[in-house]
Amino acid sequence: MTxxxxxxxxDEQDKIETFFKNMENLIQFSQQELDKFQSIKKALLEKMFV
Structure with missing residues (x-):
């Protein structure tokens, strides 16, 4: 059975590859931003309760 x-x-495969690479970069950037804001939140909360 075949x-x-x-x-x-x-060319369509290349476009799909580029799309997914761009999505991966966006996800990584968003994660970095989230990490940064969580650090800021932590620092502010520590200052509030010191």
Whole structure:
């Protein structure tokens, strides 16, 4: 039994790859921003209760 799988053309694969790389970069940037804001929150809370 043979299974045929249709794959996008090479240029479409490249576009998909670029899209996912950009999404990964955006996720990493967002995580860094979240980490930064959580650090600021922690510092402010410590100052409030000292």
């Amino acid at each position: 299974i045929k799988i249709k794959l996008p053309e090479k």
